[in-house]
Amino acid sequence: MNTYGDLKNKIRDIGFELYQSANEVPTIFDKGRWMGRLMDHAMKDEEFKLNLFRYIDVLPSLKTDAQIANLLEEYFSGVKTAPFIIRKGIERISRGIMPFVAARVIKAGVKSLARQFIAGEGIQDALKTLGSLWENGFANSVDLLGEEVLSDREAGEYTQKYLRLLESLASESGKWSQDAVLENNSGGLIPRFDISCKITSLYSQLDPLDWEGSIDRAKENLRPIVAGAREAGASLCIDMEQYYSKDLIIEIFKHILDEFEDYHFAGVALQAYLKESKNDLVDLIKWAKERKRQVSVRLVKGAYWDYEVVSNRQRGWPVPVFESKDETDDNFEKLTRILLENSEFTRPALATHNIRSITHAIAVAEALNLPKNDFEFQMLYGMGEPLRRKLRKMGYRVRVYTPVGELIPGMAYLVRRLLENTSNTSFLRGFFAENRSFEEIIRPPGPKRTEAREKSSFEFRNEPSADFSKAQNRDKMQQALQSVKALFGGRYPLHIAGEDVFREREILSLNPADPVAVVGRVSSADRHDAEQAMVAAGNAFLSWRNVTPADRSGALFKAAEEMRKRRFELAALEIYEAGKTWREADGDVTEAIDYLEYYGREMFRLGRPAHPGDYPGEVNDYFYAPKGIGLVISPWNFPLAIAAGMVSAALVAGNCVIFKPSSLAPVVGRQLVEAFRVAGLPPGVLQFLPGPGTEVGEYLVAHHGIDFIAFTGSKDVGLRIIRIAAAIKPGQRSVKRVIAEMGGKNAIIVDETAELDETVKGVLESALGYQGQKCSACSRVIVTEGIYDEFLTRLKDAMESIRIGLPEEPGTFMGPVIDEGALRKIQKYVDIGKKEARLFFLREKSGKGFFIGPAIFIDVDPLSTLAQEEIFGPVLSVMKARNIEEAINIANKTAYALTGGIFSRGPLHVRKVREGFRVGNLYINRKITGALVGRQPFGGFGMSGVGSKAGGPDYLLQYMDPRSISEYTIRRGFAPLR
Numbered sequence: 001m002n003t004y005g006d007l008k009n010k011i012r013d014i015g016f017e018l019y020q021s022a023n024e025v026p027t028i029f030d031k032g033r034w035m036g037r038l039m040d041h042a043m044k045d046e047e048f049k050l051n052l053f054r055y056i057d058v059l060p061s062l063k064t065d066a067q068i069a070n071l072l073e074e075y076f077s078g079v080k081t082a083p084f085i086i087r088k089g090i091e092r093i094s095r096g097i098m099p100f101v102a103a104r105v106i107k108a109g110v111k112s113l114a115r116q117f118i119a120g121e122g123i124q125d126a127l128k129t130l131g132s133l134w135e136n137g138f139a140n141s142v143d144l145l146g147e148e149v150l151s152d153r154e155a156g157e158y159t160q161k162y163l164r165l166l167e168s169l170a171s172e173s174g175k176w177s178q179d180a181v182l183e184n185n186s187g188g189l190i191p192r193f194d195i196s197c198k199i200t201s202l203y204s205q206l207d208p209l210d211w212e213g214s215i216d217r218a219k220e221n222l223r224p225i226v227a228g229a230r231e232a233g234a235s236l237c238i239d240m241e242q243y244y245s246k247d248l249i250i251e252i253f254k255h256i257l258d259e260f261e262d263y264h265f266a267g268v269a270l271q272a273y274l275k276e277s278k279n280d281l282v283d284l285i286k287w288a289k290e291r292k293r294q295v296s297v298r299l300v301k302g303a304y305w306d307y308e309v310v311s312n313r314q315r316g317w318p319v320p321v322f323e324s325k326d327e328t329d330d331n332f333e334k335l336t337r338i339l340l341e342n343s344e345f346t347r348p349a350l351a352t353h354n355i356r357s358i359t360h361a362i363a364v365a366e367a368l369n370l371p372k373n374d375f376e377f378q379m380l381y382g383m384g385e386p387l388r389r390k391l392r393k394m395g396y397r398v399r400v401y402t403p404v405g406e407l408i409p410g411m412a413y414l415v416r417r418l419l420e421n422t423s424n425t426s427f428l429r430g431f432f433a434e435n436r437s438f439e440e441i442i443r444p445p446g447p448k449r450t451e452a453r454e455k456s457s458f459e460f461r462n463e464p465s466a467d468f469s470k471a472q473n474r475d476k477m478q479q480a481l482q483s484v485k486a487l488f489g490g491r492y493p494l495h496i497a498g499e500d501v502f503r504e505r506e507i508l509s510l511n512p513a514d515p516v517a518v519v520g521r522v523s524s525a526d527r528h529d530a531e532q533a534m535v536a537a538g539n540a541f542l543s544w545r546n547v548t549p550a551d552r553s554g555a556l557f558k559a560a561e562e563m564r565k566r567r568f569e570l571a572a573l574e575i576y577e578a579g580k581t582w583r584e585a586d587g588d589v590t591e592a593i594d595y596l597e598y599y600g601r602e603m604f605r606l607g608r609p610a611h612p613g614d615y616p617g618e619v620n621d622y623f624y625a626p627k628g629i630g631l632v633i634s635p636w637n638f639p640l641a642i643a644a645g646m647v648s649a650a651l652v653a654g655n656c657v658i659f660k661p662s663s664l665a666p667v668v669g670r671q672l673v674e675a676f677r678v679a680g681l682p683p684g685v686l687q688f689l690p691g692p693g694t695e696v697g698e699y700l701v702a703h704h705g706i707d708f709i710a711f712t713g714s715k716d717v718g719l720r721i722i723r724i725a726a727a728i729k730p731g732q733r734s735v736k737r738v739i740a741e742m743g744g745k746n747a748i749i750v751d752e753t754a755e756l757d758e759t760v761k762g763v764l765e766s767a768l769g770y771q772g773q774k775c776s777a778c779s780r781v782i783v784t785e786g787i788y789d790e791f792l793t794r795l796k797d798a799m800e801s802i803r804i805g806l807p808e809e810p811g812t813f814m815g816p817v818i819d820e821g822a823l824r825k826i827q828k829y830v831d832i833g834k835k836e837a838r839l840f841f842l843r844e845k846s847g848k849g850f851f852i853g854p855a856i857f858i859d860v861d862p863l864s865t866l867a868q869e870e871i872f873g874p875v876l877s878v879m880k881a882r883n884i885e886e887a888i889n890i891a892n893k894t895a896y897a898l899t900g901g902i903f904s905r906g907p908l909h910v911r912k913v914r915e916g917f918r919v920g921n922l923y924i925n926r927k928i929t930g931a932l933v934g935r936q937p938f939g940g941f942g943m944s945g946v947g948s949k950a951g952g953p954d955y956l957l958q959y960m961d962p963r964s965i966s967e968y969t970i971r972r973g974f975a976p977l978r
């Protein structure tokens, strides 16, 4: 049966009425005005559009006229197609003519652009706009624009702002005239005003990984807002944000409604571009039915499409959005029907400017005989005004989503609107700017699918991290934590000549968060074991070197598969043995898998025979031969990944390996050997010799039979190994190659054009991720004067808000440091800092484990101990620089050269840093940790290391000797044809 009768013709009729509203052109598309001309130019020229929007984005943060003028030049002087007015401006500026005039004109321009979409800079300002909207026949939903909330203080301020907004609206709305369309539905009166609120702004540490904690903490601020809305007689809608937090936001919405059974005007937004949105809507309706209550649902298409596609692809996760606009439009119609059919339990709010979507909704509602006021349309302030006027005339309630806020926090919103208006797939652009025909506009959305390009299955792809927004992954991790804990105290043997060997002398591996807990007892090797291992390796090498590169790669792939199967168990083990948080532990496991997969493929490439030159009469072969027997010495801080990288590179190149893990994480180290055992390596190819570095490590470094050493660890130990390895022993056959990855004293530069939300987050993660115990960690921040105070305040607040605690608890941001020695050393540096510099922030943290809170020092002399020595803990030195040149100069003032970064939106500064900041891995506008195999090959120079970058195309070459064979093929004057 067709409930809807002749929907198609109805849609055409209603659509035509709306279509006629197009004879009015909104300001943003009006080519008679500068704004319309600028947008028109942006729509025709992608490069100009990119630069224009980037410039608009940075502009409100700029403090001086000179900066405004300079950046105009930096952004546009290379864009040959920039409009005349901009080229003229640049010309004047470059002739030194009055930057303040230019700045004033530009600022006024951007402000009026912002006023198109943002209703006011403050609440008072906005009340006027809301009043006049109401008197013109439009309802409202007020959204307070805010910066990203990075601390409890900021979340508290945001909550207070909403409470003040509710109070102001309650008294102001009393003055508005009566309007039956706006304040009634078939059930009776509905609130005169509405607020839209973002859950991520209510709790700075919101993270689906910490499911329960996030629900509880977000509700602390949401509760007073809902209570305030109930008291003020307002309705409230929870906005939807990134897909990653979608399920959590819906859950919080349900939880809070269960606390407010007598509040009837709450709602939530759902995004039709999400493939899961239909299920979410059906679930929500079911939930409302069970509770016999009505919820508002704001159906939107979704505003973060680019972000969802890019960020999920980057992480190797499925893309959660429909890839074509048509599919989204089609889904929007499906969801509209479900909503309207269930209006007993929902108050449908259809948020769209698309004539086809609107008319489809009207036609469906008519077919269902729904009263006009039982659903509503919503449109954004500053968009689609002619359409909303027309709808009101037709007797429908239209609610205008009205953002309020100052320019800086409002910039992200403004840029999103500009992108939306000018995008190729924008309905408004097609309708108002490109005069699409009625037929095009009213066409039903076809489910046109664009197939994503499939990579060849052999191409390297990073192992996706675990998506902890999914309940099944959180459950798996919890189960793994339990099962690993049950194995505490277990004994782990050496592995020599294919045999597991237990020794009486043991290394006790402790849980740094609870040092009475013994994670494992690992046999400790002595010199006799080392000698045995050398003999076994020598024997194994004779055949392993002749195994084909493809078969050696195969062993790496099998080991990777084994790790993939055990990934949660391995991560859980790292949480207990190394004190890593969930995400850090998971990251180490995926990186280990990456190395195996990447080097396996690299060996395929390098294993192909090459024949340099092409001359008749000779055949030249060029190939790589393994070096022999290698010693791999790894640190504790990436106990699986770094060991897996060095060991697998050496093995796949055809060498035999003796692997000595760090004594602080030997149980994880043993798991690498397990994975290779499952992969079926012949005896003697990989042997496991945990033991004291100074004993078994040093003994083997000096051993005459060792051909190379792959070491990752501290500078002091690395340099010592290099020295010892250089001494030639009797019977030694080769000069030992030492690949040594050592420490860092890494800096991030922050200039006055930096986007502060991203900067603070980036510095926080780089400095405190894994308690600052990464070689890539940020330990110096060099900030230019203009932004110094603001940056420090926000960083300090953010550091105050993060959770320090047991790493197995999902809400923990910082766990313990690795052992008592590390704790003492960090404390010693804090004491030195107190003498050398000024302590700006110190968060005390104690407990039975090795816990220490973060510290920030300011006024740090770039040459002081604090700024020169690797601390390997959560201690940050902040330095002020007058300008970018001085900042680069300070950044380079260390013997280390590992990682570094800059947060800046100034093209010239970014260029100078690219050219002048000499580090192995430079990062621009992102955190400086977390390099990915194959994408950001990792490693430093200077005192940070000798050797090629791990996870990069040159790495395997270090483990092999290139050989060349040339055969003279002419016999008695003839040569074979080639």
Ligand code: NAD
Pocket (backbone or CB within 6 Å): 633, 634, 635, 636, 637, 638, 642, 660, 661, 662, 663, 691, 692, 693, 694, 697, 698, 701, 712, 713, 714, 715, 717, 718, 720, 721, 741, 742, 743, 744, 774, 775, 776, 870, 872, 898, 939, 940, 944, 945
């Ligand atoms: P560490 O130097 O103390 O120990 C590293 C390894 O060397 C351990 O297995 C240890 O047992 C062994 N060892 C110690 N003394 C030895 C000796 N005399 N002879 C032979 N082996 C010896 O370093 P760590 O504390 O385990 O790790 C932290 C350090 O590692 C930091 O300095 C960090 O910057 C560095 N690191 C560098 C990178 C990189 O890629 N550049 C990566 C991770 C860690």
